[in-house]
Amino acid sequence: MDRWQYLMVLGACLLITAPLEWLGGGVYRKPWRAACAVLPVAAVFIVWDVVAIAADVWTYNPRYVTGIELPASLPVEELLFFLVIPLCGLLTYVAVDGILARLVRLRADKARSS
Amino acid sequence: MTGLGYTLPAVVAVLAVCALELVVLRTGLFRRPAYWISMAIVLGFQVIVDGWLTKLSAPIVIYDEQHTTGIRFPLDIPVEDFLFGWALVTAVLLLWERMRLRDRDGVAR
Numbered sequence: 301m302d303r304w305q306y307l308m309v310l311g312a313c314l315l316i317t318a319p320l321e322w323l324g325g326g327v328y329r330k331p332w333r334a335a336c337a338v339l340p341v342a343a344v345f346i347v348w349d350v351v352a353i354a355a356d357v358w359t360y361n362p363r364y365v366t367g368i369e370l371p372a373s374l375p376v377e378e379l380l381f382f383l384v385i386p387l388c389g390l391l392t393y394v395a396v397d398g399i400l401a402r403l404v405r406l407r408a409d410k411a412r413s414s
Numbered sequence: 415m416t417g418l419g420y421t422l423p424a425v426v427a428v429l430a431v432c433a434l435e436l437v438v439l440r441t442g443l444f445r446r447p448a449y450w451i452s453m454a455i456v457l458g459f460q461v462i463v464d465g466w467l468t469k470l471s472a473p474i475v476i477y478d479e480q481h482t483t484g485i486r487f488p489l490d491i492p493v494e495d496f497l498f499g500w501a502l503v504t505a506v507l508l509l510w511e512r513m514r515l516r517d518r519d520g521v522a523r
Contacts, residue, residue: 305474306467306474309463309466309467309474313459313463333510333513333514333517334510336509336513337506337507337509337510337513338506340509341502341505341506341509344505345502348423348427352419352420352423355419355481356478357419357420357477357478357481358420358475358476358477358478358481359475359476359478360474360475360476361472361473361474361475361476363472364472364474365474382502385499385502385503386502386503386506388456388459389452389456389502389503389506389507390506390507390510392452392455392456393448393449393452393507393510394510396448396451396452396455397446397448397452400447400448400451
């Protein structure tokens with residue numbers, strides 16, 4: 301079970317943030333925009349990660365990862381990390397933006413009706 | 415402690431993301447309350463998730479302390495992780511914001 305720990309942490313992040321999709325304009329329903337925002341940044345950070353792994357700046361505890369490795373000794377969990385965490389950040393931002401916009405509209409409506 | 419392996423690139427990443435916004439993209443993201451509120455929420459969750467990943471009792475990610483300042487706060491999180499996380503999430507939000515503004519202005523025109 302331990303080997304799945306890192307993957308489960310990432311899965312939990314996706315589960316917890318999923319409902320945010322409905323609080324604003326959404327991220328998952330704009331897959332093209334989400335991909336254009338996430339992928340270029342993920343590419344840069346993956347290069348950083350690969351260099352850091354090669355230079356032994358950080359390593360991954362074999363106990364808590366599946367052991368599935370991509371080229372350049374990149375654990376598959378790390379690749380997913382750079383997709384999942386930015387998605388969570390995006391979902392948060394779009395949801396907060398949506399809530400703030402609704403509050404502004406509500407206040408404007410109230411001002412008009414009074 | 416040389417700080418070169420992680421501390422230096424983490425600082426450079428933050429500066430690079432600031433330059434990306436202030437010089438290249440100019441989306442105005444840093445002036446939006448939604449951004450700062452979101453980053454406060456993200457920071458809160460980073461402490462939980464990153465705290466779990468880096469806890470010294472059973473770490474998932476193991477750092478060579480030669481390459482960091484050695485300062486771990488809060489929990490056992492290397493402080494560099496907060497620069498790393500800020501740069502990662504902010505860069506993504508910048509690209510998202512640029513496309514959002516482009517689409518909006520495209521419709522307005």
